[in-house]
Amino acid sequence: MYELLARVFEKVKARASDPKIRRLAEKYGYRAYMVARYVEVLGWSGAQLLLEANEKPLTPTIRCNDYLIDCGELKERLEEKGYVLEGLEFPPVGFRVLRRGIGSLGGTHEYLQGYYYIQDAASMSIAYALTPEPSELIVDMAAAPGGKSTQILQLTRDKALLVAVEKSPRRIRSLRSHLQRMRFTRYIVVLGDSLRVPLPTGVDRVLLDAPSTGEGIIRRDPSRKASRSLSDLSYIHETQYKLLSRAISLVKDGGVIVYSACSLAPEEGEFVIHRVLREHPEVTVEAHGLPATPGVTSYFGVDLDDRVASCGRFWPHIHDTEGFFVCRLRVRRD
Amino acid sequence: MALRIGLDNVYSMGLYVGMMAPGRWFKPGLPLAHKLAPLCRSKAKCVKVDEAGERFFLYGRSVMGERVSGWKPGLVLVLNSRGEALGWGRGTITNIGGVKRRLLEPVWDLGWYLRRGG
Numbered sequence: 501m502y503e504l505l506a507r508v509f510e511k512v513k514a515r516a517s518d519p520k521i522r523r524l525a526e527k528y529g530y531r532a533y534m535v536a537r538y539v540e541v542l543g544w545s546g547a548q549l550l551l552e553a554n555e556k557p558l559t560p561t562i563r564c565n566d567y568l569i570d571c572g573e574l575k576e577r578l579e580e581k582g583y584v585l586e587g588l589e590f591p592p593v594g595f596r597v598l599r600r601g602i603g604s605l606g607g608t609h610e611y612l613q614g615y616y617y618i619q620d621a622a623s624m625s626i627a628y629a630l631t632p633e634p635s636e637l638i639v640d641m642a643a644a645p646g647g648k649s650t651q652i653l654q655l656t657r658d659k660a661l662l663v664a665v666e667k668s669p670r671r672i673r674s675l676r677s678h679l680q681r682m683r684f685t686r687y688i689v690v691l692g693d694s695l696r697v698p699l700p701t702g703v704d705r706v707l708l709d710a711p712s713t714g715e716g717i718i719r720r721d722p723s724r725k726a727s728r729s730l731s732d733l734s735y736i737h738e739t740q741y742k743l744l745s746r747a748i749s750l751v752k753d754g755g756v757i758v759y760s761a762c763s764l765a766p767e768e769g770e771f772v773i774h775r776v777l778r779e780h781p782e783v784t785v786e787a788h789g790l791p792a793t794p795g796v797t798s799y800f801g802v803d804l805d806d807r808v809a810s811c812g813r814f815w816p817h818i819h820d821t822e823g824f825f826v827c828r829l830r831v832r833r834d
Numbered sequence: 835m836a837l838r839i840g841l842d843n844v845y846s847m848g849l850y851v852g853m854m855a856p857g858r859w860f861k862p863g864l865p866l867a868h869k870l871a872p873l874c875r876s877k878a879k880c881v882k883v884d885e886a887g888e889r890f891f892l893y894g895r896s897v898m899g900e901r902v903s904g905w906k907p908g909l910v911l912v913l914n915s916r917g918e919a920l921g922w923g924r925g926t927i928t929n930i931g932g933v934k935r936r937l938l939e940p941v942w943d944l945g946w947y948l949r950r951g952g
Contacts, residue, residue, distance in 0.1 A: 612892060612944040613918055663839065676846045677951030680865050681944075688847040690839060698840045 501734045502741070502775065504802060505767060509730050511800040512536050524551070530725045534715070541766065541796055546817075550764075553817035554718045554725075560597040560605060561588065562616040563624045563647075565682050567654045569615045571595075577610055588621055590791050591628060593654075596621075614682040619647045622716075622792075622814035622821035623762070626709065627651040629788040629828045630758045634659030636704035639750055641694040641743060644671035646678035648709055653684040662687045663703075665694045695746055702752040709760045710740040710772075716762040716823030719816055733767050740772045748780055753833040758788070760826045764813070766796045769825030773811055774804040776829070785810045788828040793818060795827070862922050864942060867911055871919040880904070880911040881925070881938065888914045891923065891938070892945040899936025909941065920944055 501509075515521060516532035525535040528551045538547040562585075564571035571593055575585050582601025588594035595616075597605060605611070605618055617624075627648050632638055634656045643649045643664035652662055664679070664687055666672040672691055679687055690697060694708075713728045713736055714721065740761065747757045761768045773795070776783055785807040792812025797804050811827035849869065852862040874880035883891055887901030891912060899905050907925040914920055921943035928937045 607948055609888065609892065609914075609944075612947055666845075672845055673951070677947055679846075680850055680863075681947045681951065683865060683868055685849040685865070688839060689845040690843045691845040692843045697843050700839065 502737060502771070504775070505734055505737060505771060508767070508771075508800045508802055509734070512540075512730065515540065515800075524548070528555070528725070529722070531729070533730055534725070537765065540800055549817040550815065553815075553820075554722075556719065558620065558719045558822065559820075560600075561619065561621045561624070562595050562597060562605070563591070563619045563651065564593045564595065564616050565614055565650075565654055566593050567657055568613070568683060574610060574615050577615075578608065581608065591621075591625055594621055594624055612681070617647055617650055617678065617682065620822045622819065622824035623647055624651060625790050625792075625814070626758065626760045626824070626826055627655060627707070629760075629790055629826055630705055630707050630756065631789075632656050632660050632705055636660045637700060637702075638662050638705045638707070639699060639703050639747075640664045641706060641708045641747060642666065642711060643675050643689070644668060645674035648707055649675065649687070650678050650682045650684060652707065653679075653686060654682070656686075658684050658686050660686060663690060663700060664688070665690045665692060665697060665699065667691070667693045695742055699750055701750055703750050704752060704755055706747040706750055706755070706757045707760075708743055708747045708757065709762075710743055710768070712736060712740070712761040712763040712768050713765060714762060715764045715768075716814075716816075716825075719822065733765060737767050737771060740768060741775055744772060744776055745780070748776070748783060748831055751831045753831065755831050756786075757829040757831065758826065759829065760824060762822055762824050764815070764823040764825075766799050769813065769827070770795045770797070770799070770804050770808040770811060773808050773827050773829075777805045777807060780831075782831050782833050783829050784832065786828045786830050788812050788826050790826060791819070792824075792826060795825075861942060862909075864919075864921055864944060864946065867919040867921055867942075870911055871913060871917065874911060874913060874917070878911050879906060879909070880913055881906060881923070882913045882915060882917075883920070883938065884915060887938070888920060891920055891940055891943050894940050894943055894945055894949065896940065897923075897938040899938070902936070902938045905936050905938065910938075912938065912943070921946075
């Protein structure tokens with residue numbers, strides 16, 4: 501186990517045995533170690549606000565595919581079917597679905613035409629941090645079901661070349677289906693494990709939306725309150741670190757990596773970045789430009805690299821989204 | 835920059851044109867329907883369905899001829915009343931109660947993305 505995490509976990513376990521923490525965890529159905537960590541980062545009142553926010557289901561949000569349709573026209577067409585939509589402050593192509601109309605959101609004719617993607621507001625923000633440009637070669641290392649892959653091509657008007665990698669044969673079907681439904685063509689979908697599969701090198705940008713514990717999607721999947729242990733967290737951290745190290749090996753000098761994870765856990769966010777900054781001096785953190793709160797720099801007595809403050813996190817109780825960590829990195833080899 | 839990807843690992847790429855069974859048939863894909871839809875005014879063999887016909891078609895069901903404008907026999911590109919591609923169909927003649935009726939049968943419609951797309 502990563503030595504720094506081992507140190508933190510001892511303190512997490514000690515804090516989790518506090519009766520006050522245990523009572524709060526029991527009240528909301530969490531494992532005590534999770535609540536101990538929320539209290540560490542947010543304080544008591546912040547942690548309670550988070551736990552309360554996680555009890556409220558997410559309002560559905562969609563991302564308009566402005567590569568195919570004017571977003572005002574999409575809004576009108578859906579409102580003719582009884583939907584009520586409200587534009588998000590960010591990103592500009594996002595809509596909150598305040599009332600559902602005829603048919604399911606994933607079954608309208610507009611959906612089949614590829615005019616939108618059903619996606620959380622935090623999730624649809626991540627591709628903006630990558631700032632993809634037309635004509636670039638871009639790798640999405642964990643691409644299914646395709647929300648961010650389709651958005652990279654949307655932002656580049658289908659003019660970048662995207663290599664979208666997915667290791668699950670079941671999930672890769674969704675990835676291909678969404679790319680085709682939304683009418684993108686500049687992609688190569690690769691079936692394989694991003695740690696091992698042959699991939700292009702010298703690429704302009706890499707998006708790594710890393711596999712995670714899913715602590716950020718408790719509002720969608722409450723089973724995540726109790727389905728992961730500290731040893732799972734350690735295992736996932738290790739996988740995320742290895743994937744990010746592979747991402748670093750793929751980008752050209754001056755290339756950009758966006759690392760994200762749908763998790764609230766600093767172990768899956770700031771600690772991964774801290775470790776990379778320590779072990780890869782060629783990597784620096786850049787401003788991500790998203791309306792997220794700064795990364796955590798002090799956690800259970802461990803001081804992390806100050807630069808992780810430039811990473812960001814979307815919180816359910818602050819941003820009314822899923823929980824998401826995001827960090828933009830640049831690799832300079834000289 | 836080196837674009838080296840093992841072909842064994844490539845699952846899909848580029849515009850999906852369709853499915854070919856060597857020496858037998860070609861089933862045109864849905865992305866191809868969108869690409870060819872702008873040619874409906876001139877070169878492509880297309881039909882338009884009305885709103886009810888669109889619903890039937892996207893459910894993978896046949897559409898009666900009176901709901902199809904410009905009905906043609908054989909493989910056709912199917913559009914809705916806005917001129918948006920809905921997929922591929924086949925114009926056929928069927929005998930219903932002793933009366934010959936024109937029909938549009940689905941070959942590959944956008945509803946596939948929900949039913950089978952994954």
